[in-house]
Amino acid sequence: MSEMNHNSKSKLHGIWALTNRELKKWYKEPVLFLLSMIQPIIWMGLLGKSMNISALIPTNIPGLDAKIIMEQTFGTGDYFSFMAVGMIGMTALFTTMFSGMSIVWDRRLGFLNKVLSTPVSRAVIIFSKVLSAALRSMFQAGIVILIAVAFGLQFGANFSLLNILGVFAILFLLCVGLSSLFIALTIRSTRMETPMAVMNLINLPMMFASNAFYPAKLMPDWLQTFVKVNPLSYTNDAVRQLLIFNTDWAQLAWDFTYVGIFAAIVATIGIVLSWRFLSK
Amino acid sequence: MSEEVIKTEGLTKIFNKHLTAVDHINFSVKQGEIFGFLGPNGAGKTTTINMLITILKPTEGKASVLGFDIAKQDDSVRNVIGLVPQEYTADEDLTGLENLLLCADLYGISRNVAKERAADLLKLVELTDFKDKRVQTYSGGMRRRLELACGLINRPKVLFLDEPTLGLDVQTRTATWEYIRRLKKEFGMTLFMTTHYLEEADALCDRVAIIDHGKIVVVGSPEELKRSLGGDLITLAIKENKDVSELIQKVEHVKEVRKEDGAYRIKAELGEIAAPFIIEALRKKGYTVTRLSLTEPTLNEVYLEHTGKSMRDAEESREANFSRRVTMRRARGG
Numbered sequence: 001m002s003e004m005n006h007n008s009k010s011k012l013h014g015i016w017a018l019t020n021r022e023l024k025k026w027y028k029e030p031v032l033f034l035l036s037m038i039q040p041i042i043w044m045g046l047l048g049k050s051m052n053i054s055a056l057i058p059t060n061i062p063g064l065d066a067k068i069i070m071e072q073t074f075g076t077g078d079y080f081s082f083m084a085v086g087m088i089g090m091t092a093l094f095t096t097m098f099s100g101m102s103i104v105w106d107r108r109l110g111f112l113n114k115v116l117s118t119p120v121s122r123a124v125i126i127f128s129k130v131l132s133a134a135l136r137s138m139f140q141a142g143i144v145i146l147i148a149v150a151f152g153l154q155f156g157a158n159f160s161l162l163n164i165l166g167v168f169a170i171l172f173l174l175c176v177g178l179s180s181l182f183i184a185l186t187i188r189s190t191r192m193e194t195p196m197a198v199m200n201l202i203n204l205p206m207m208f209a210s211n212a213f214y215p216a217k218l219m220p221d222w223l224q225t226f227v228k229v230n231p232l233s234y235t236n237d238a239v240r241q242l243l244i245f246n247t248d249w250a251q252l253a254w255d256f257t258y259v260g261i262f263a264a265i266v267a268t269i270g271i272v273l274s275w276r277f278l279s280k
Numbered sequence: 281m282s283e284e285v286i287k288t289e290g291l292t293k294i295f296n297k298h299l300t301a302v303d304h305i306n307f308s309v310k311q312g313e314i315f316g317f318l319g320p321n322g323a324g325k326t327t328t329i330n331m332l333i334t335i336l337k338p339t340e341g342k343a344s345v346l347g348f349d350i351a352k353q354d355d356s357v358r359n360v361i362g363l364v365p366q367e368y369t370a371d372e373d374l375t376g377l378e379n380l381l382l383c384a385d386l387y388g389i390s391r392n393v394a395k396e397r398a399a400d401l402l403k404l405v406e407l408t409d410f411k412d413k414r415v416q417t418y419s420g421g422m423r424r425r426l427e428l429a430c431g432l433i434n435r436p437k438v439l440f441l442d443e444p445t446l447g448l449d450v451q452t453r454t455a456t457w458e459y460i461r462r463l464k465k466e467f468g469m470t471l472f473m474t475t476h477y478l479e480e481a482d483a484l485c486d487r488v489a490i491i492d493h494g495k496i497v498v499v500g501s502p503e504e505l506k507r508s509l510g511g512d513l514i515t516l517a518i519k520e521n522k523d524v525s526e527l528i529q530k531v532e533h534v535k536e537v538r539k540e541d542g543a544y545r546i547k548a549e550l551g552e553i554a555a556p557f558i559i560e561a562l563r564k565k566g567y568t569v570t571r572l573s574l575t576e577p578t579l580n581e582v583y584l585e586h587t588g589k590s591m592r593d594a595e596e597s598r599e600a601n602f603s604r605r606v607t608m609r610r611a612r613g614g
Binding site: 013014016021024025028108111113114115117119120 | 330333334335337355358359361363365366367368369371373374382383385386387388430434440606607
């Protein structure tokens with residue numbers, strides 16, 4: 001069949017086309033994009049600024065230094081900076097959950113079947129969803145950082161622009177893991193209610209059982225156990241090490257390792273499960 | 281290349297171990313023909329198409345498309361087929377042209393070739409003027425034509441059409457048939473389609489398989505199938521309250537007489553010739569014919585004959601229902 005020769009194909013063909021299809025829906029709709037930015041602004045502006053935790057510490061008692069207490073508790077003198085980083089992780093978490101939704105839509109509207117009948121590899125179909133969610137979250141996280149800076153985020157002593165790359169790297173790993181997880185959980189469902197319920201079940205506990213708003217060491221033991229296995233905690237910590245703390249390189253390396261392993265395992269499970277389901 | 285483009289042997293799909301959607305079907309589709317699967321919703325048409333286009337794995341039996349086994353050589357099958365799905369799968373937020381290029385990317389067609397082909401196809405389905413408009417603004421007929429173009433971007437040897445005119449109004453439907461015929465002529469493809477519209481199967485298909493509860497009940501050209509019923513149907517009523525079945529039976533060309541609800545349903549080989557003879561024979565005996573109608577058999581009568589019922593809409597899953605509703609809504613350009 002000579003005609004097929006100019007259909008030069010690699011195993012990965014179609015990945016950019018499918019990823020871009022997802023991204024287009026988002027960047028072609030500026031209103032949707034702006035709406036998705038409002039939430040982190042509200043959280044940061046209202047919660048981050050209203051909870052002036054350092055003001056709780058009395059200043060008239062000798063020997064009690066608010067700055068030292070804040071440093072000891074949050075690792076930084078400024079609570080807003082601490083929770084702003086939590087917002088970056090939260091943005092990533094909420095953005096990736098849509099990757100699960102979009103596969104349900106594709107199924108219901110027949111697009112999934114259409115793609116399945118083309119020579120695009122099953123793994124590429126899944127991975128394009130993961131990739132688009134990751135790219136989207138990273139972009140939104142970048143915006144959140146800018147907003148946080150505008151609100152007065154205080155960078156750590158050894159911050160350099162290179163650290164921003166590190167932030168994107170860890171967010172990429174987290175998003176790959178999370179969106180694979182959401183896709184694997186929702187790929188079997190044919191209705192919108194199921195993924196919605198799953199997201200709600202996972203998202204809020206995952207956010208609060210992490211160090212997004214409060215350091216783990218002050219939580220009760222049983223809660224700390226959850227915080228310690230939650231990849232979001234490690235991501236938050238890595239971003240804090242890079243942006244606002246005096247970087248502890250050993251801790252940073254451990255954060256990257258943990259999130260990297262999480263991403264690798266979940267992505268593998270997610271892709272294998274989805275693949276098996278798609279070729280039933 | 282073999283004469284038989286599609287061939288199935290005992291093809292079966294059982295869902296969840298007990299729901300038999302497709303039950304040991306055997307058929308073959310010849311090079312260059314339009315082969316139709318006709319049956320009510322839920323008869324197993326879409327399941328069959330999904331197996332042939334390698335989306336579903338058969339539970340039992342096998343099938344091949346252009347000699348490639350659908351289970352073992354699925355990648356080869358995907359390269360030579362095109363699909364026009366029941367749903368409107370084009371992305372609403374993208375333009376017609378962007379949608380076509382997206383389809384081309386899925387086949388790994390290089391950008392230059394894709395642009396050329398897209399331009400040709402858009403011309404063929406008369407969407408060139410609308411190529412830079414968002415699909416959102418398209419009417420049902422236009423969307424359907426865009427789906428047709430998408431299904432052809434990889435120059436398939438076999439094109440699968442799943443309910444190609446679902447939800448379209450009669451005029452748009454007839455126009456869509458014209459496009460399908462034109463595309464077939466242009467590309468010399470083999471077409472496999474499913475439909476639950478009797479007129480569609482009649483107007484478009486070279487051969488039809490009637491499918492009911494996952495089984496093929498009869499296969500043949502629409503002409504053959506209608507002829508096999510033994511001619512035309514005459515319905516007649518008389519004023520007198522007496523059984524004249526035997527009298528009618530004796531008239532030339534009459535093959536079968538049945539009395540139903542005070543009327544006589546008569547099967548006759550050449551209805552238009554038999555009818556005057558019947559009236560004549562009755563009048564001679566002093567009976568008055570009050571009403572007479574002559575119908576040439578349609579596929580509905582064929583369907584009725586082989587399944588014992590009229591085409592009915594079976595219970596559907598929530599999912600199928602939803603996608604059907606969306607399709608219908610978009611077909612109306614909503």
